[in-house]
Amino acid sequence: MTEPPNGVVVGIEHLYKQYETAAGPVPVLKDVNLEIHRGEFVAIMGPSGSGKSTFMNILGCLDTPTRGRYVLDGHDTSALDSDDLARLRNRFIGFVFQGFNLLPRASLLENVALPLIYAGTPRRERSERARELLERVGLGRHVEHRPSQISGGQQQRVAIARALANRPSLLLADEPTGNLDTATSHEIMGLFTQLNAEAGITVVLVTHEHDVARFAKREVSFVDGVVTHDGHVREPESAT
Ligand SMILES: Nc1ncnc2c1ncn2[C@@H]1O[C@H](COP(=O)(O)OP(=O)(O)O)[C@@H](O)[C@H]1O
Ligand SMILES: [Mg+2]
Incomplete structure (x- = not known):
């Protein structure tokens, strides 16, 4: 795999998105420009x-822009059909959702191994990798449990492990702490911080x-x- 120039993982230029509804088009994203390294x-x-x-x-290549360019890890996504996008997504993206989205009847190990099945990884390697990832998120002793047997914070850890299965270039999370209490939210953010700092x-x-x-x-x-701000993380406006 060739390294994209300057380590740019996300290159977004003049991106627009509108939804077509019965009441007419709804413009949602307007001329977004962004580079993420x-x-x-x-x-x-x-x-x-x-x-x-x-x-x-x-x-996350789950949807396409109406206009503009999105280059993911050196690949221009605008020319791709939905099959190619799905392949790109599986190879480069790990996605974590607010609601965890685990398969309730599968074990934690099976949940984490799932993306590896789609990637064509051999069975033995799948289960070794899934075990290793569950250990990394602190759930190495629960691999045979079902999602309902663990807490919400633990379920989100499993979802993060699953998102990392194919060694993605980009880990995306849409309100990953939205269903969690403050203390658990901070633990989950600590895990993201650690993955970013230690594994890059x-x-x-x-x-x-x-x-x-x-x-x-x-x-x-x-x-x-x-986009109205892009830079340092700001302090909240003083509470009233
Ligand atoms: N599938 C859709 N069809 C029509 N409008 C949508 C659709 N998805 C989102 N929207 C609208 O687009 C706007 C942005 O939504 P969204 O991206 O979900 O915002 P956020 O995540 O910041 O809350 C909202 O006005 C929402 O109602
Ligand atoms: Mg939202």
């Missing part, structure tokens, strides 16, 4: 409805909480589909 830890912030999830879904994994996550964003190194804020 390997090893960055970015918090995407902004009020509800500002386009954060739409943006993340495009980053590029992390982009959405939150609307400042105490969650504080863990990141860069903050990108959206208001009404426009």
Whole structure:
């Protein structure tokens, strides 16, 4: 695999997205320009409805822009059909959702190994890798458990392990702490911080909480589909 120039993992240029609805087109993202380099830890912030999830879904190749360019790890996604996008997603993206999205009837080991099946990894290697990842997120002793037998914070750890299965270039998380209490949220953010600092994994996550964003190194804020801030993580406006 050739290294993209300057270690740019995400290159977004003049990106627009509108949804076609019965009531007509709804513009959601308006001329977004952004570059994310390997090893960055970015918090995407902004009020509800500002386009954060739409943006993340495009980053994760779950959706496509209406206009503009998205280059993922050196691959221009605009020319790709949905099969090619799915392949790109499996190879380069790990996605963590607010609701964990684990398979309830599968063991933790099977959940984490699932993306490796799609990637064609041999069975033995799948289970070794899944075990190793569960150890890395602190769940090495629970590999045979079902998701319902562990806590929400632990389930999110499993989802993070699963997202890392194919050694993605980009770890994306859309409000990963949205269903968790404050203490557990901080533990999960500690895990993202550790993965970023120790393994150099590029992390982009959405939150609307400042105490969650504080863990990141860069903050990108959206208001009404426009980037209004890109730089240091800001302190919250004084509480009233
Ligand atoms: N599939 C869709 N069809 C039509 N409108 C949508 C769709 N998904 C999201 N929207 C609208 O796009 C805007 C941005 O949504 P979203 O990206 O989910 O924002 P956020 O994640 O910041 O809350 C909202 O006004 C939302 O109602
Ligand atoms: Mg959202």
